[in-house]
Amino acid sequence: MVSRPKGEPVAENFQLAEAEIADPQAGEVLVRNEYISVDPYMRGRMNDVKSYVPAFELGKAMTGGAVGRVVQSNEPTLPVGTYVMSMFGWREAFVAPAVALQRVDACLAPPSAFLGTLGVTGMTAWVGLFKVAALKDGEAVFVSGGAGAVGSIACQLAKLHGCRVIASAGAADKIAFLKDELKVDYAFNYRDGEPVEHLKQGAPGGIDVYFDNTGGPQLEAALSAMRERGRIAMCGAIAGYCTPVPGPRNLPLVIGKRLRVEGYIVSDHFRDLPLFLAEAAPALKAGKLVNRETVVAGLDNAPEAFVSLLRSGDGHIGKMVVKVD
C-alpha cells in the first residue's frame, strides 16, 4: 500500500514491489503462496486510525490470510510440500517461523477452502450465528450480504440447522446464487424495493436473528422486523466502510423488543476452531456446504480484486481469493 484511500479505494493506492527473501534460519520455512484472501475488513485497516487491529503501514505489504506450500524448510515439523495458512498477506513468498503458521490438511479440501469455508471466513459465520446470536434450530434468520464470503456460509450453516433463511444481496446473479445454489427461503436485492417489506414477505412472523454484514438501511429494516428477544450479530458494516451512512433511527426498538445487539471479532474465538471444524469439515466433504469462490488470477490483480469487492454491484460471489501464479 503506497497511499491511503479517501472513500472507495483505487488501484493506485497499491504498487507491486520486489524484495529479497533471505534463506530460512533454524525453525523457519520458506513458503510460496498459492492463494491470498481479500476481505472487506481490510478497508478499515487502510485508514490511519486506532482500531481493534493496527492500521496498515504505508510502504508495506497488505497483511491478511494466505495459503501456500513450504518450498524450503529449516524446521522438521513442516517439511517441504506442507500446506500452511498464514496472515502475512499479499506476497508471493515469505520466510517465517513455524509458530506463525498453521498447517492445513490438504486431504480435507482444496487449499483455497482454508481461506473460505474452512478458514477464518467460515469461522466468522459460525461464531456470529451460534456463539454471538445463539441461533437455535428452526428460527428465522436474516443474513445481509448473503452472497458474500461470510454471508454465504452463514446462510448455509443456518439452513443445515433447519432455520428459515432470508438473505439479501446487491446484484441479480447473487440473488440467483442464493436461491438456486444455497436454497435460501427468500432472497432479495436490497436496492430493489424497501428491505423492510421484503423482510415481511420473507419472514411474516418476524426474524429471530439478524446476521449483519452491512449496517445501514438493512440494519434499520432488520430492527423493525425483529421478533421479541431477537439477537443481532454485528459482523461487518460494509455499507459505511467507504462513505458514512446514517445510524438506524429505530434503535430504541431494542428496548421494547428486548433485543441484544452484539459485535464480535473472530480472532477472539480462535480457541473454538476445533469445534467449528468438527461441524464444517464433514459438511463440506459431504457436499452439504458449497465453497463458492470468485478467483482472480495474479498477485498484480489483487488491488483490482479488492476494489471490486467493496462495490456491491460487482459480480463477485462467495469468497474472493487471488491465485498467485
Add this chain to the structure above:
Amino acid sequence: MVSRPKGEPVAENFQLAEAEIADPQAGEVLVRNEYISVDPYMRGRMNDVKSYVPAFELGKAMTGGAVGRVVQSNEPTLPVGTYVMSMFGWREAFVAPAVALQRVDACLAPPSAFLGTLGVTGMTAWVGLFKVAALKDGEAVFVSGGAGAVGSIACQLAKLHGCRVIASAGAADKIAFLKDELKVDYAFNYRDGEPVEHLKQGAPGGIDVYFDNTGGPQLEAALSAMRERGRIAMCGAIAGYCTPVPGPRNLPLVIGKRLRVEGYIVSDHFRDLPLFLAEAAPALKAGKLVNRETVVAGLDNAPEAFVSLLRSGDGHIGKMVVKVD
C-alpha cells in the same frame, strides 16, 4: 386520556372525570391512593401503536404505579389500613381483588418510596446495571438522565459498588444534585458542550457500562467513549419520545470494540424483586440511598406533572409522584 398527543403531550390530552365505585365483593378491597407515579414510558403508551405493552385507551384512566391504603376490605389478608402498590394508575380510589395488589411494608420507608427507590423505578435501575449490563465493582459507568427517577438510583447503586460514575442531566439544579447529593464523580449538562468531550474528561480511560435513559446524541457519545467489551443497557430513549432523533452514526463501533447493546423491560425481571429489595431496602434504611422526589400536589395536576416530566429543562429531580389529596 381524551386525545392522543402529537409530539409533546399537553394538559388538554387529559380530562378529570368522576365515576361511581361499587362496594368490594368477596376477595376485593377498596383502596384510596396516596401517591401515583408519572413516568416517561407512559408517553409511548399514549400512541396508538403496538408495543410491548398495549396502548392506553381513549376515554380511560391512565394506568401506572400507585400506592395507597385499604379503606374498606372484603378480603381477610388485606385488612383496612394496609398499604398496597397497584398498577391502576391515575385515580383517587378503586376496587380490586387482592391478587392485583402488592402489599408494601410501611415500616421500611414512607409510602411514596415504593414508587421510587424501593419500587419499579429502583428495580429498573438495579436490573439494568447488574442483570443487563453486568456491572462489576470498580468499573466506570455513564448514566444519562442521571438526575431522573431511574437514573438517580442507578448512580447511587453504582457508587455503592465502588464504581466511577459519570452522569448527565439537562439543568443546573440537576447537575448540582448529582454532584452534591449523589456524589457522582463527574456530572455534566448534555446541552453544554459536546457530550463526548465530557465523557473524555469524566472517564479518561473510557467507560465500561452505559446506562442509557435517553438515546440520541448521548448514545452516540457513549459509543465513542466505550472501552472494549463494554455493555450498554438500553432502558429508555426519552430524547426521541416526542420527536424523532437521528440514529447513532457510529454504531459500527460495536463490532471492533465487541460491545453488547441490550434492551430490557423491568417487568420481565419481577421474579428477582426479593434480590433487589435485599440490597436496596437496607441501603435506604441506612441512609446510603437517597430517595429524592419531586412531589406534585393534587390528582388534577397529574397532567401538568407529566408534561413537565418530558421536558428536560424543567426542574423535576428524582422520582416524580403526584400526591392525591
